[in-house]
Amino acid sequence: MSEKSARQASISTENQTGGLTIIKIGGSWRIDQPLPSLNFKGDQVKIVSDGLEDFDSALPSWIHHNFKNVRELDLSELPKRLQSLVRLAEKNTQWKSEDEKPNLLENFGVWGIESYSSWGRAMDHIGQTSTGLFRTLIGRSKVNWSDFTLQLQTAGVDALPIVALLGFLTGLIMAYVGLIQLRQVGATVYVANLVALAMTREMGALMTGIIACGRTSTSFASQLGSMNVSQESDALRALGINPVEYLAVPRILAVTLMVPLLSLFATFVGIFGGMIVACAGDLSIDQYLNQAIKAITFKSFLVGFIKSFFFAFIAAWAGCYRGYVAQRSALGVGDAATSAAVLGITLIVIADAIFAVIFNLYNF
Amino acid sequence: MDVTTPILKCAKLCVGYGDVSVMKDISFTLERGKILAIVGPSGCGKSTLMRVLGGLDEPMSGSCELLGVDLSQADSRAREATLRQSGFLFQGSALFSSLTLRENIEMPMREFLKISSSQIRQLAEYKLACVGLSDAIDKLPSEISGGMAKRAGIARAMALDPEILFLDEPSAGLDPLTSERLDDLILKVRESFNTSIVLVSHEVPSILHTADYCVYLDSDTLTMGAYAPPKDFLDPKSHAKAHSFFSRVVTPK
Known part of the structure; x- marks a missing residue:
């Protein structure tokens, strides 16, 4: 200028x-x-x-x-x-001309094919992950243990503060809402049952699963997506190493191990949170704890544990899958992180609904 | 800027990372409308030197005047105004992946030019047509090939009609034919826009075809080995290492 x-x-x-x-x-x-x-x-x-x-x-x-x-x-x-x-600026014939823009029908066809192939890719990834996990369990595949221990730390121990905070607040809110309603019928003592049962069967697992999606899935998607951009996944493939087995299996194993423990932790913290509100209201600590212990059964714990195990798998798989199929650009990595969280949370809520029906059917 | 002012002038320039100097004693002058190639062995600091010449990094010592302005001494306003008159093509093209090619070209125009959207659009279409990308105007960078990304990178570097273009390994990773076409494009840009160009390259045929002058960086002495027209280095009496670099011809075994 x-x-x-x-x-x-x-x-x-x-x-x-x-x-x-x-x-x-x-x-x-x-x-x-x-x-x-x-x-x-x-x-x-x-x-x-x-x-x-x-x-x-x-x-x-x-x-x-x-x-x-x-x-x-x-x-x-x-x-x-x-x-x-x-x-x-005149049309330069030495550069290859691009294809013409597709019309509406072609666009619809492309959308259909892409949707179909994205389901195919997801199924393929589930298959590869399951095979990898199975091979690991029977000792036919080497686990990247350094990655595994690192993920135990980042997906598990590092998540303790946020799980504690959200678990505590969940218990607190439930107790507060419950207390207001139960006071009307003079049954405030049952606020302990409400909080304890809801935390063990439902909220502990659900909240931890959602936190895992927000924290861990997005992190996995970004990590694996960036590895796609820098062709590290291709390098693994070129070395004859299955990237799903090498990258996804240790992550999924670590998260599947840590999230149920975090869920248990969130359950206890949530019950404690409920106790604060209940005892600030009408109940004593002894009353609350006795009532809570009566309400919780081994079956309730088992329900929460089974759910948290599946939620953990879903959160870890969603992150690894979206990272694995991420486009090779900064935009692709960002999209992968976002879609990992959305996919993970959606699947967890769907799975929770299915669990509710199944447990109800079998009176569990 | 006075047309007689050299576009680029370095004196006793020393470049490096942190406290580590990678190249020193670089002195040369480049006139307007000329093409300068920076060559040398891998890792000798070619890209680092170009970043300093283009004002992206500070020199460790010495002076470097771009369009008559010593960027290390200039205040931020003069520095930004000078940088706006230069364009950069990075090794990986560095196109913004969330924007289409047109939006990539329009972005600096929208930032710095107070003109209508239709005029910006018209300019972007022209710049993309200049590099032969009229048909890929609405594509995302992820949807085009490496060669097309390089050309789009050149179009973006040319967005504000810069006085000087810095091209970091423009033909790296391209096949010989695409590379040759890119060389022709660089020459056409120089001829049509009268833009000065500084490029880093390893490719001897490309340098011989495009460059008017060549800076050879000597990785043994960590100094500028020679500064001359590239054809001079074909002469065995010229700088020994530069000659050895330029006379390397691959012969079938």
Whole structure:
């Protein structure tokens, strides 16, 4: 960009006999200044200089935009450099031309094929993960133990504070809501049953699963997506190592081991949170604890544990899967992280609903 | 800027990382409209030197004037104004992956030019047409090939009509034919826009085809080994290491 000029860009048109239009251009044509607009219909044009002072790419871009479809364009009376700039933008046959844009029907077809293939990829990844886990369990596959222990730390121990906080607040909120309702029928003592049962059977596992999706799934998706971008996954494949087995299995194992423990922790913290509210209201600590212990059975714990085990698998798998299929770009990695959280949470809620029906059917 | 002012002028320039100097005693002057190639063995600091020349990094010592402005001494406003007059193509093209090619080109224009959207659109279409990407205008960077990404990178670098272009290994990873076409494009850009170009390259045929001058960096002495037109290095009497670099011809066994 150079200094500002005195005269603004100007044009004037002159129609000649035989369909030729002469366009006179003058003034200074700069990319940081507004350009004149032109309503032109014709297929024979001659552009001439009429006091043309200076120009940068504003002028050739203006000519390119307005006259690219004109049959005969005569620039012979313009400066050589301008002719060269206009020619540079002419359809260059040395570069391969791209395919035409697909129409609506083709777009629909592409969407259908992509949806079908994304299901296929998901099933393929589940298959590879299951095979990898099975091979690991029977000792036919080496686990990347350093990755496994690192994930135990990051997905498990490092999550303790957030699990404690959310578990505590969940118990607290349930007790608060329960207390208000139960006070109306004089049954405030049952707030302990409500909190204890809800935390062991439902909320401990659900909250921990959702935290795992928000924390761990997105982290896995970003890690594996970035490895796709830097072709580390390809490097593993080239070395004859199955990337799903090498990267996903230790992560899924670590999360599946840690999340049930975190869920148990969240359950106890939640019951404690409920106790704070209950005891600030109508109950003593002894009353609350006795009532809570009566309410919780081994079956309730088992239900919560089974759920948290599945939720953990879903959260870890969603992260690994979305990272594995992430596009090789910064945008792809971001999308993978977002879709991992969405996929994980959706599947966990669906799984929870299915569990509710199953446990109800079998009176569990 | 006065047209007689050299586009790039270095004196006793020393570049490096942190406290470690990787190359020193670099002195040369580049005139407007000329193409300079920076060559040398791998890891000798070519890209580091180019980042310093382009004002992306600070020199350790010495001076480097870009468009007559010593960027290490200039205040932030003068520095930004000068950087706006230069364009950069990075090794990996560095296109913004969430934007289409058109949006990538329009982005600097929207940032710095106070003109209408339609005019910006028109300019972006022209710049992409200049690099032969009219048909890929609405594609995302992830949907195009490496060669196309390089050309789109050049179009983005040219977005604000810079006085000087810095191209970091423009033909790296491209097949010989695509590489040759890219060389032709670089020459056309120079011819049409009268843009000065500084490029880092390893490819001798490409350097001989495009460059007017060549800086050879000597990784043994960590200094600028030679500065001359590239064809001069084909002469055995020229700088021994530069000659050895340029005369390396692959012969079938």
